[in-house]
Amino acid sequence: KQEVTQIPAALSVPEGENLVLNCSFTDSAIYNLQWFRQDPGKGLTSLLLIQSSQREQTSGRLNASLDKSSGRSTLYIAASQPGDSATYLCAVSHNTDKLIFGTGTRLQVFP
């Protein structure tokens, strides 16, 4: 049974810092991995999707890497801003269907 773990559970940093969020999964036979952002009381916004054959994806200040064999992914956020404050979720799928989510990292970036 696939289990997805995210550490840290919470993170508070000053504006401008570069930071790394971690995601690990127990079954490496994934189809893809996705990072989402969830704002309080809101839905999920997809940030990056990495196919199992890929090593990383980049979008603006965000970079996600995938090491499928070791069951790990990291989300790197460069030059953090207060607007980045949210909960970040990673999720894996084993084919083109349901997502298995981690419990998230709650990020607060203070001015």
Place this chain on the structure above:
Amino acid sequence: NAGVMQNPRHLVRRRGQEARLRCSPMKGHSHVYWYRQLPEEGLKFMVYLQKENIIDESGMPKERFSAEFPKEGPSILRIQQVVRGDSAAYFCASQYQETQYFGPGTRLLVL
């Protein structure tokens, strides 16, 4: 193209009542997923539907819960005889190719 729509956004029910949650996928999307997020927990898959078909309901409780996605109209998640433990945020997502797009969620509170 409007995003995934869910209504109501907030729903209050007393124990024993029925809850009906609706999800309208993005235009042209024929795959719908329902997920549940209990307080302080991650999202858990419930059910995956295509038009008029349930593809995977492995995450849905066997009793009191049902889902449908008719040929016309929104997908419906129905919870009969609600209990306090059903209080949660219920999200639906529609899928295009390999990306799932999430709605804003319905927050159900059972008194």
